Structure formats: structure tokens, C-alpha cells
Amino acid sequence: MAKDTNDIIYARVTPGVLEELQELNPMQPNGSRRWRHHQWFRPDPGYIKLNQHIVAVMALMRAAPNWTRFKASL
Numbered sequence: 320m321a322k323d324t325n326d327i328i329y330a331r332v333t334p335g336v337l338e339e340l341q342e343l344n345p346m347q348p349n350g351s352r353r354w355r356h357h358q359w360f361r362p363d364p365g366y367i368k369l370n371q372h373i374v375a376v377m378a379l380m381r382a383a384p385n386w387t388r389f390k391a392s393l
Contacts, residue, residue, distance in 0.1 A: 332372045
């Protein structure tokens with residue numbers, strides 16, 4: 320699920336965001352991250368843009384009849 324979330328949300332919200340989040344929030348020795356990526360967004364334009372992107376992705380999900388069509392329309 321994390322790979323899909325990274326691809327659908329963080330890699331597409333703004334170029335370079337996923338790489339910066341991975342640098343700020345590296346993997347721990349146990350394979351998890353200390354914080355959730357969305358916790359690094361500030362309440363200024365970054366958070367607003369993230370919310371707008373999630374709303375748009377959810378609309379595409381609702382309109383698509385299956386996962387393949389959703390990914391194609393994304």
C-alpha cells in the first residue's frame with residue numbers, strides 16, 4: 320500500500336516532494352518510518368496543495384470502474 324500511496328499521492332503532488340520526504344523521514348532499521356509523510360507538510364500552501372491533490376485523486380477513483388482504469392486516468 321505504501322508504494323501505491325507514494326506513487327499516486329506524493330510523487331505526483333509536486334515534483335521532488337517524494338524524494339524530500341524520504342530524506343526527511345528515512346526508513347528505520349525495522350523497515351518502518353518514524354513519522355507519516357503527511358506530517359511533514361506545513362499548514363501553508365504545501366498542505367493546501369496536498370489536500371487538493373487528494374480530492375482530485377479521490378474523484379478519479381470514484382469515476383473509475385476498476386483499478387486499471389483508475390491508474391490509466393491518473
